[in-house]
Amino acid sequence: MNENNIPDDAASSDSSDPEQIPLMQRILDNPFLLLVLGIAVPAVFYIIWGIIEITQIPIAD
Amino acid sequence: MSSLIDYRTCPTTGLKVDRAAEKLIKANAVAAIVFLAIGGLFGLLVALTRWPAVHFLPADMFYLALTAHGLDVLLVWIIFFEMALLYFASAILLNSRLAGPKWAWTGFGLMLVGALITNVAVLQGKSSVMFTSYVPMMAEPPFYVGIILFAVGALIGCCVFFGTLVLAKREKTYEGSIPLVTFGALTAAIIAVFTLASGAIILIPTLLWSLGLVSHIDPLVYKTIWWAMGHSSQQINVSAHVAVWYAIAAMVFGAKPLSEKISRMAFLMYILFLQLASAHHLLVEPGMSSEWKIFNTSYAMYLAVLGSMIHGMSVPGAIEVAQRSRGLTKGMFEWLRKAPWGNPAFAGMFMSLVFFGFLGGISGVVMGTEQINLIMHNTLYVPGHFHATVVAGTTLAFMAITYILVPLIFRRELMMKKLAMWQPYVFGIGVAGISVFMMGAGTLGVSRRHWDMTFADAILPFDYPSAAFLMMGLNGIFAVMAAVGGLMYVVIVVGSVFFGKKLTDDEKPSYPEVPPESAAVSHYGSSESLKIPGTAFLVGIFFTAFVLYYFVNWKYLSEIWPLS
Ligand code: HEM
Ligand SMILES: [Cu+2]
Numbered sequence: 001m002n003e004n005n006i007p008d009d010a011a012s013s014d015s016s017d018p019e020q021i022p023l024m025q026r027i028l029d030n031p032f033l034l035l036v037l038g039i040a041v042p043a044v045f046y047i048i049w050g051i052i053e054i055t056q057i058p059i060a061d
Numbered sequence: 062m063s064s065l066i067d068y069r070t071c072p073t074t075g076l077k078v079d080r081a082a083e084k085l086i087k088a089n090a091v092a093a094i095v096f097l098a099i100g101g102l103f104g105l106l107v108a109l110t111r112w113p114a115v116h117f118l119p120a121d122m123f124y125l126a127l128t129a130h131g132l133d134v135l136l137v138w139i140i141f142f143e144m145a146l147l148y149f150a151s152a153i154l155l156n157s158r159l160a161g162p163k164w165a166w167t168g169f170g171l172m173l174v175g176a177l178i179t180n181v182a183v184l185q186g187k188s189s190v191m192f193t194s195y196v197p198m199m200a201e202p203p204f205y206v207g208i209i210l211f212a213v214g215a216l217i218g219c220c221v222f223f224g225t226l227v228l229a230k231r232e233k234t235y236e237g238s239i240p241l242v243t244f245g246a247l248t249a250a251i252i253a254v255f256t257l258a259s260g261a262i263i264l265i266p267t268l269l270w271s272l273g274l275v276s277h278i279d280p281l282v283y284k285t286i287w288w289a290m291g292h293s294s295q296q297i298n299v300s301a302h303v304a305v306w307y308a309i310a311a312m313v314f315g316a317k318p319l320s321e322k323i324s325r326m327a328f329l330m331y332i333l334f335l336q337l338a339s340a341h342h343l344l345v346e347p348g349m350s351s352e353w354k355i356f357n358t359s360y361a362m363y364l365a366v367l368g369s370m371i372h373g374m375s376v377p378g379a380i381e382v383a384q385r386s387r388g389l390t391k392g393m394f395e396w397l398r399k400a401p402w403g404n405p406a407f408a409g410m411f412m413s414l415v416f417f418g419f420l421g422g423i424s425g426v427v428m429g430t431e432q433i434n435l436i437m438h439n440t441l442y443v444p445g446h447f448h449a450t451v452v453a454g455t456t457l458a459f460m461a462i463t464y465i466l467v468p469l470i471f472r473r474e475l476m477m478k479k480l481a482m483w484q485p486y487v488f489g490i491g492v493a494g495i496s497v498f499m500m501g502a503g504t505l506g507v508s509r510r511h512w513d514m515t516f517a518d519a520i521l522p523f524d525y526p527s528a529a530f531l532m533m534g535l536n537g538i539f540a541v542m543a544a545v546g547g548l549m550y551v552v553i554v555v556g557s558v559f560f561g562k563k564l565t566d567d568e569k570p571s572y573p574e575v576p577p578e579s580a581a582v583s584h585y586g587s588s589e590s591l592k593i594p595g596t597a598f599l600v601g602i603f604f605t606a607f608v609l610y611y612f613v614n615w616k617y618l619s620e621i622w623p624l625s
Binding site: 028 | 223226238239244247248251252254255258259279281282285286289293322325326329332333334336337339340343348349350353356357361
């Protein structure tokens, strides 16, 4: 207990202070960050990597 | 500003309901159901044609019906319904007004016009290219125009959803994190943006090609980018129907997720990895490397599958905890035996979960394995698998939540309650049947998208084993059952929406029962207990079935292709 009679763990999880919110929760609470991730990951690993492979197929003549 | 918004308060859940959002939910849901009815009818015609003893349609009509079926159910029914869900999960569950209802109506209009244009193009008979429209098969330009308009409309719907999230946060209509169901809808909306963008990237050039303005589209590039849309759109469905499972668990039982954190991490797995599995459609393409195939379908996909398994345990677990806290604690399964099996919302949701996991999930992982894929690629195993995921899984879940939405959103008493009680069983068992028998026929080598499995007019004769013919006959019988179940749904819902007894603003609907605890659906919070022996047992059965089936298929592969 501190002098204001608030249990320490309750005080430290005060959600009005952005510094105290765990990182993962802040990521999950940010829809636009998730949107960027959800587009970038498949764009890089599936589309861009895939198209690079296709462009490297030799063309028959 | 918000004082100008017309709200009512839901007498059942206490939620504030923006009437503009409500109207949009109604319009999108009704459009969805109309196209389900049309598309389902085409599905029945296709199944009757593939039933060897019936062989209903001539060849050209078969491919027309198959194209219309794929488009109307996979694209139009599902995405219209998802728009309704996005508006529900944002405006209604967040107690907020909808951002830009005019935009939402514009999106709705574009989707409707687009769907009609594509349907007319298909019915005219010169666009029987299947919903995948692989180049160099060419459809008439309106076919592509319609799909593109539909996609733009849906994209606008997604923007309205994101806008509503921003608005609700700014106007502080909720506290802390958004509820889990809204988070699931957010996952669906994110995947939808990627899906629709991929669709635009590939279909706009294809439209120009069909107009003669572009000379050549590379088939492998087409396939790669098309499946970024075609597969990812299935992942919108998965995210949306998982959100629906959580919503129904909350609204029927007041169930809270076992752990908000873990369920949200599982959705994050979807956001990051589900879309990569698009590569499983290219597993037999010689142009792509095994590294690309295996990274995208295995390493990445297994993480997404992990997400699904977490949800598959979390939802029944949440229900078990809620039921046990009501005193249903006897043995392992009293909570499940005494569940409301006569409530179509619950029955549909639970069957959706079981069939999606056991039939769709296991077969998907098996088929997504590069080596095993060789024995089922392009066989009926594929439609068998995805009727388990998108029909027994998504469609059944959407049907289930409709039974809650009709009284709460349409404000009408549900009609034909006896019929409604039976509907999920008739449809669910019918669909489980077509999934199993198409997979069975596929295992015996019967190809998909094929009009005549007897090869009557082929120069070189070929015979499938007689068991394959039996499978296709059984498939036909269960298809009729599924079609009857689908018709029951359409009749009950359309009947209730237009002719059900009207409820006044403060009147509670009598059926299906939605307890006051259902308000849990709009709040952040985990259940207090983790005592779920029954669910743990079911998960054990699932893993055993999974492992056995996986290895049986490796053995089968080794026998088909002896190396010694
Ligand atoms: C009465 C219910 C249904 C029946 C009897 C049915 C039956 C069938 C059959 C027999 C096929 C053809 C397999 C082939 O020859 O390749 C098929 C294809 C398909 N079905 Fe269904 N289906 C039903 C509902 C649905 C629903 C609700 C969806 C989506 C939500 C769906 C999505 C598809 C898709 C995407 C295809 C593939 C089309 C293609 O290969 O181009 N079906 N269905
Ligand atoms: Cu796929």
